[in-house]
Amino acid sequence: MARPAEFDRDEVLDKAMEAFWRTGFNATSVADLVNVTRLKPGSLYSAFASKRGLFIEVLDTYAARRIEGVKQVLDRAEDPLMAIRDMMHRFVADLSDDKIGRGCLMVNTMTELATEDDEIRERVSNYLDQVEQYVHRSLELAQQQGQLRADADTDTLAKMLMTTIWGMRIMSSKRPDPASYHKVIDHLLNTLPTS
Amino acid sequence: MARPAEFDRDEVLDKAMEAFWRTGFNATSVADLVNVTRLKPGSLYSAFASKRGLFIEVLDTYAARRIEGVKQVLDRAEDPLMAIRDMMHRFVADLSDDKIGRGCLMVNTMTELATEDDEIRERVSNYLDQVEQYVHRSLELAQQQGQLRADADTDTLAKMLMTTIWGMRIMSSKRPDPASYHKVIDHLLNTLPTS
DNA sequence: TCCCTTCTATAAGGGATACTCAATAATTGG
DNA sequence: CCAATTATTGAGTATCCCTTATAGAAGGGA
Numbered sequence: 001m002a003r004p005a006e007f008d009r010d011e012v013l014d015k016a017m018e019a020f021w022r023t024g025f026n027a028t029s030v031a032d033l034v035n036v037t038r039l040k041p042g043s044l045y046s047a048f049a050s051k052r053g054l055f056i057e058v059l060d061t062y063a064a065r066r067i068e069g070v071k072q073v074l075d076r077a078e079d080p081l082m083a084i085r086d087m088m089h090r091f092v093a094d095l096s097d098d099k100i101g102r103g104c105l106m107v108n109t110m111t112e113l114a115t116e117d118d119e120i121r122e123r124v125s126n127y128l129d130q131v132e133q134y135v136h137r138s139l140e141l142a143q144q145q146g147q148l149r150a151d152a153d154t155d156t157l158a159k160m161l162m163t164t165i166w167g168m169r170i171m172s173s174k175r176p177d178p179a180s181y182h183k184v185i186d187h188l189l190n191t192l193p194t195s
Numbered sequence: 196m197a198r199p200a201e202f203d204r205d206e207v208l209d210k211a212m213e214a215f216w217r218t219g220f221n222a223t224s225v226a227d228l229v230n231v232t233r234l235k236p237g238s239l240y241s242a243f244a245s246k247r248g249l250f251i252e253v254l255d256t257y258a259a260r261r262i263e264g265v266k267q268v269l270d271r272a273e274d275p276l277m278a279i280r281d282m283m284h285r286f287v288a289d290l291s292d293d294k295i296g297r298g299c300l301m302v303n304t305m306t307e308l309a310t311e312d313d314e315i316r317e318r319v320s321n322y323l324d325q326v327e328q329y330v331h332r333s334l335e336l337a338q339q340q341g342q343l344r345a346d347a348d349t350d351t352l353a354k355m356l357m358t359t360i361w362g363m364r365i366m367s368s369k370r371p372d373p374a375s376y377h378k379v380i381d382h383l384l385n386t387l388p389t390s
Numbered sequence: 391t392c393c394c395t396t397c398t399a400t401a402a403g404g405g406a407t408a409c410t411c412a413a414t415a416a417t418t419g420g
Numbered sequence: 421c422c423a424a425t426t427a428t429t430g431a432g433t434a435t436c437c438c439t440t441a442t443a444g445a446a447g448g449g450a
Contacts (some may be wrong), residue, residue, distance in 0.1 A: 167362025
């Protein structure tokens with residue numbers, strides 16, 4: 001019915017994600033976004049309304065991909081504890097693949113914008129909660145299968161694993177040291193109250 | 196020899212810290228700093244050279260205070276494992292005192308500036324390393340006293356406790372939930388390889 | 391008291407910022 | 421092929437940014 005857009009929305013989101021991921025929301029200028037996406041300001045604004053609008057769409061894209069990844073890893077294995085172990089080692093592998101130490105877009109966004117932007121904090125919170133819920137579900141499954149002791153506090157165990165994941169994302173901004181994080185993960189999973 | 200400054204440097208640093216802590220480096224404007232410190236731009240610049248200079252001095256002040264706190268708690272108790280437990284519960288208490296969810300200035304700075312500013316990343320890394328070293332020293336002490344098993348991997352245990360601390364600082368930006376973090380800490384310390 | 395230095399107050403410079411808009415181009419339905 | 425609709429373009433705007441220049445005030449040493 002009218003002229004179709006020349007750009008591919010997903011590609012633009014990818015490029016914008018790289019920029020926001022590397023330098024954060026505030027330090028990424030619209031000029032930067034224009035450079036990396038190759039869109040002119042007008043096109044950017046007609047497609048995404050504002051810098052913040054683009055950022056939120058980037059955030060949602062990132063979250064959806066990560067959640068999907070977690071779900072797949074946790075769902076696949078028939079052994080839920082092994083699945084959790086696998087998932088956590090993958091988190092560390094992601095971090096060591098990340099040569100420039102940009103960490104996790106969700107965690108970065110939480111610390112940069114959480115105090116000032118309620119909507120964005122809600123979105124990130126939601127992401128963190130979802131990951132926690134999937135891990136919790138796997139723990140409960142392990143309990144039902146008798147791998148985990150019946151009196152194990154799965155809420156606390158899930159929270160413990162989550163703090164470890166987000167903590168590693170902070171620590172690796174400092175100095176990526178995958179070997180020691182793998183050891184931490186193995187230690188934690190070896191001390192789970194198995195039966 | 197000349198007119199003395201009317202302002203108190205420490206008070207100015209305190210006020211600036213509040214601002215930077217709440218909104219981060221980039222989102223805190225010099226106008227904001229002028230407002231909270233009550234200094235005019237000229238005085239600010241003659242005292243701190245630049246916004247970044249002021250920020251670095253704020254960072255150092257924050258780090259020194261925190262390190263001092265950690266050292267005191269860890270040194271006081273004769274029981275090193277209890278001291279660690281105490282320290283970690285205090286971290287959580289700090290988080291729940293923080294009504295506006297600004298988290299930890301060091302962690303926030305790491306995620307905001309680590310990829311772009313090498314000097315600042317080094318400063319924050321140094322802080323994280325120092326805390327880790329103090330915890331590690333307490334673990335070794337516990338080992339020498341026979342509280343911790345001789346074959347315990349104190350490096351890994353120290354790193355595990357660190358990831359937990361920084362992870363909790365992320366999680367509590369989302370929703371402060373001290374009770375569950377206290378449980379996590381107790382779980383972790385109860386699963387240390389004591390003898 | 392006078393001088394020198396360093397403070398404070400005010401304003402403004404120079405550049406980057408997020409964003410807009412009017413003109414032009416391209417596509418589709420009739 | 422025309423009309424309608426939407427995308428692209430890139431110059432442009434107003435605002436905010438960090439920083440500095442300037443003038444006057446104030447304290448200490450001689």
